Amino acid sequence: MGQIIGITGGIASGKSTVSLYLQELGFTIVDADLASRAVVEPGEEAYHQVVKAFGEDILLTDGNIDRVKLGSIIFNDQEKRLLLNGIVHPAVRNWMRVKTEAALSSGEETVFMDIPLLFESKLTFMVDKTLLIYVDEQVQLERLMNRNGLSETEALARINSQMPLADKKALADAVIDNNGDINETKRQLKAILSEWYVI
Ligand SMILES: CC(C)(COP(=O)(O)OP(=O)(O)OC[C@H]1O[C@@H](n2cnc3c(N)ncnc32)[C@H](O)[C@@H]1O)[C@@H](O)C(=O)NCCC(=O)NCCS
Ligand SMILES: Nc1ncnc2c1ncn2[C@@H]1O[C@H](COP(=O)(O)OP(=O)(O)OP(=O)(O)O)[C@@H](O)[C@H]1O
Numbered sequence: 001m002g003q004i005i006g007i008t009g010g011i012a013s014g015k016s017t018v019s020l021y022l023q024e025l026g027f028t029i030v031d032a033d034l035a036s037r038a039v040v041e042p043g044e045e046a047y048h049q050v051v052k053a054f055g056e057d058i059l060l061t062d063g064n065i066d067r068v069k070l071g072s073i074i075f076n077d078q079e080k081r082l083l084l085n086g087i088v089h090p091a092v093r094n095w096m097r098v099k100t101e102a103a104l105s106s107g108e109e110t111v112f113m114d115i116p117l118l119f120e121s122k123l124t125f126m127v128d129k130t131l132l133i134y135v136d137e138q139v140q141l142e143r144l145m146n147r148n149g150l151s152e153t154e155a156l157a158r159i160n161s162q163m164p165l166a167d168k169k170a171l172a173d174a175v176i177d178n179n180g181d182i183n184e185t186k187r188q189l190k191a192i193l194s195e196w197y198v199i
Contacts (some may be wrong), residue, residue: 002104004111005198006127008118010165011158012144014133014178014185019114021186025199028103030096031114039091040065046091053083075157089121097126110198119171120163129196132172134165139179 007029009015019029039046042063050065051058054073060066074081096113103111113127124130135143137159144155169175174196176188193199 002109002111003128004100004104004113004126005196006118006124006130007112007114007133008116008130008168008172009133009178010135010140010162010168011116012140012147013135013165014143014176015114015116017178017182018133018176018185018189019112021189022112027110027112028099028108029112029114030099030103032092032096032116033114035092035095035099036088037067039088039095044091046087049087050084053087054080072154075154075161078161081161085121093123093126117162119168124171129174130172131192132165132168132175133178133185134169134175135178137165140165 007015007018016031016033019031023029038044040050041047047065050070054070058066058070058073070084074084096115100111100113115121115123115126118124118127118130140159141152141155144150144158145152148155150158174192176185176192178185190199
C-alpha cells in the first residue's frame with residue numbers, strides 16, 4: 001500500500017535537481033523525460049508513429065530522432081506539439097505505470113513521479129500528492145537560457161508552451177520555492193516530506 005508523489009514544475013524550474021537529491025536519499029524516481037526518450041527509441045511503436053507524422057527529415061543519420069530539430073518544430077507550433085503529445089504521451093504513461101508498480105510491489109513505501117506536464121495533461125489521477133517546484137519567470141528564463149544555450153526568444157517559446165508556474169501553484173498540494181540556493185530548496189523539501197510522514 002505505497003504512495004506516489006508527483007513532482008512537477010515548469011521547464012528548468014528545478015525538478016531534476018530535486019529528483020537527484022531524492023535519489024541520493026534512496027527514493028525511486030520515475031522520470032517522464034526519461035520515459036519520453038525510451039518510448040521513441042528506434043524500433044518502438046511510438047518511434048514509427050513519430051517518423052510517419054513528422055517525416056524522415058527529423059531523423060539523425062544513425063536513425064535516432066533528432067531531438068533538437070523536433071524540439072525546434074514543436075515548441076514553435078501548437079498544432080505540431082499536440083500531434084507529438086498525442087503519439088508520445090500514452091506510451092510515456094504506460095512506461096511510467098510499469099516502473100512505478102514494480103517499485104511499489106518490491107516494497108517501497110513512497111515512489112516519486114517527475115512529470116513536467118502533470119497539470120497540463122490532467123494526470124493528477126496517477127499520483128496521490130503533488131509537489132510543485134516553483135521559480136519566478138525571470139529566474140526560469142535565465143536558468144533555461146544558460147542550461148540549454150538558448151536565445152531569449154527560443155527560451156520564451158518553451159516557457160510559453162506550458163501552463164504558467166503561477167497558475168500551477170494553486171493546483172499543487174505543496175510548493176517548493178527554488179529561487180534561492182540549493183540548500184534552501186533541500187531544507188523546504190525535507191520539511192514537506194516530514195510533514196507528509198515520508199521521512
Ligand atoms: C520535443 C522533444 C523531442 C525535445 O527533446 P529534448 O531532449 O530537447 O528535451 P526533453 O525531452 O529533455 O524535455 C525538456 C523539457 O521540455 C519540456 N517539454 C517537453 N515536451 C514538452 C511538450 N510537449 N510541451 C511542453 N513542454 C514540453 C518539459 O519541461 C521537459 O522537462 C521532447 O521533449 C519530446 O519528445 N516531447 C514530447 C513528449 C513530452 O511531452 N515530454 C515531456 C514530459 S512527458
Ligand atoms: N536552486 C538553484 N540554484 C541555482 N541553479 C539551479 C537551482 N536549481 C536548479 N538550478 C539549475 O537550473 C537549471 C534547471 O534545473 P533542472 O534541470 O533541475 O530543471 P528541470 O525542472 O528538471 O528542467 P526540465 O523541465 O527542462 O527537465 C539547471 O541548470 C540547474 O543546475
